[in-house]
Amino acid sequence: MNRQLLDPFEPEYPEAIEACLDDEYAVKCAYSHNGSLLATARSDGQCFIWDMDTLNVMRRLQHGEVALKGLCWSRSGRYILTYNEAGVCILWDLDGCYIRAKVSFESAISCARVHPRNSMQFIVCPSREAPCLVTVSANIDEPPSISPICITSDSVDQETKSAASTCCCFAKKGIYVFFGTSKGLVHAVHVSTQKVVCSVKLSSSGVNTISRNPRGTDIVTNSSDRILRVCQVVLPVEDGEFNKSKSAMPAKLEPSITVTTKIQDIVNRVHWIQAVFSSSGDYIVSGIEHKAEHNIYIWDKFSGSLVKMLTGPNELLEDFAVHPLRPIYASISTFGIIYLWTRVPQQNWNAFAPGFRELEENVDFIEPEDLFDRRITMQDGSLVDCAEDRILREKRAVNAAVEGDMDIDVDITDDDPLFSDSDSESGDDTFLLSVVVDCDESLLPPTVTPSSAPAGTSSVELETSTAEQGTTILES
Secondary structure, three states: OOOOOOOOOOOOOOOOOEEEOOOOOEEEEOOOOOOEEEEEOOOOOOEEEEOOOOOOOEEEEEEEOOOOEEEEOOOOEEEEEEEEOOOOOOEEEEEOEEEEEEEEEOOOOEEEEEEEOOOOOOEEEOOOOOOOOOOOOOOOOOOOOOEEEEOOOOOOOOOHHHHHOOOOEEEEOOOOOEEEEOOOOEEEEOOOOOOOEEEEEEEOOEEEEEEEOOOOOOEEEEEOOEEEEEEEEEEOOOOOOOOOOOOOOOOOOOOOOEEEEEEEOOOOOOOEEEEEEEOOOEEEEOOOOOOOOEEEEEEOOOOEEEEEEEEEEOEEEEEEEEEEOOOEEEEOOOOEEEEEOOOOOOOHHHHHOOOOOOOOOOOOOOOOOOOOOEEEEOOOOOOEEEEHHHHHHHHHHHHHHHHHHOOOOOOOOOOOHHHOOOOOOOOOOOOOOOOOOOOOHHOOOOOOOOOOOOOOOOOHHHHHHHHHHHHHHHHH
């Protein structure tokens, strides 16, 4: 459906399940940057990439035999990062479906995220080690460089457990990265200098997940105390982040992370799987961890009130993902079924054409003879009725005679704000995942082999004739 014809006042949350995808071992899922692809991490060590238009599997990536813990897309959609419980992290290049980089750690990986502006950098958070910044070299033969990050301000030993982080999330442009620890702390670290900019202690319970909104002004955390916290983030402005031609320079504020809203279920006191922002950042989407419920809660970011609760089948909710542009959610049940939640579009044609009249039943329309005829003035001043298609053909013939065989360069690309950030310095690298068609060999044309050579034909002429026949078959 064309996005320009959608209702701009449509709510940002779905209503019901539209489709189901059967993925037996799926445990995690994530949408690409434009929402055209959905990647699922499986417990058998594979990663499936689904096309959201055809709802078919486009790629199958074999990470290993150990179950995957999660995955993360790059901004362009060309690279995807997968990591498992054995501490192996792989960066895949979908252009050729090969391993671009592979790193191993001594402990299981709890979280890993790709840099939003540089696909050759990603942050890895092992469970019992310090988080590391991995930089992939331009040369494929060279191993990637691993740089540990000390996320504590007092510079404690990096091998101790206090230096480890449970989750991470990049800021909007990747200049800063947020870390959540098992002690209930959230740190904002500068990626280049690897220095802690600001810190805040949310609670004594550990931070399980952390994510930011599309604007980069807020983050939401999910802690073990069953409370979701929305925090407003104020970070130092870099010299290259604003336009120097503007007369008004941004004011330098003190870096801070302030809790603005707390969300919890006071009655049931349920555990939350994760918490993410909606596509606009005005709502908080969370899912409960209950073995008999498949419910997704949608909260208002400002007031903390419950807006909508999506009730699914009586199956355990493993994970869910929010579409970056549309009110579409994808949730995974414990049986490996992927449910796609969406809204049923209500077609109100009177809103587009006030004089439009809806019919109760079909009516046969009889086209008049001169419905598409047009009265034109000839050179002698007489009026002649001419068909519309004939006028168009004559205009095209005149234009073709004037312009000749000139090549016309037509540029149909436009910067869609739904696919790119408004303040990004450059556009995204356009990447389209090619479709691999599994063709049945029985449908291919048979191989033509001459039974016997005609009289007076040499072996060289026979080989030439066979090659010409094969070429004809391929061209047909």
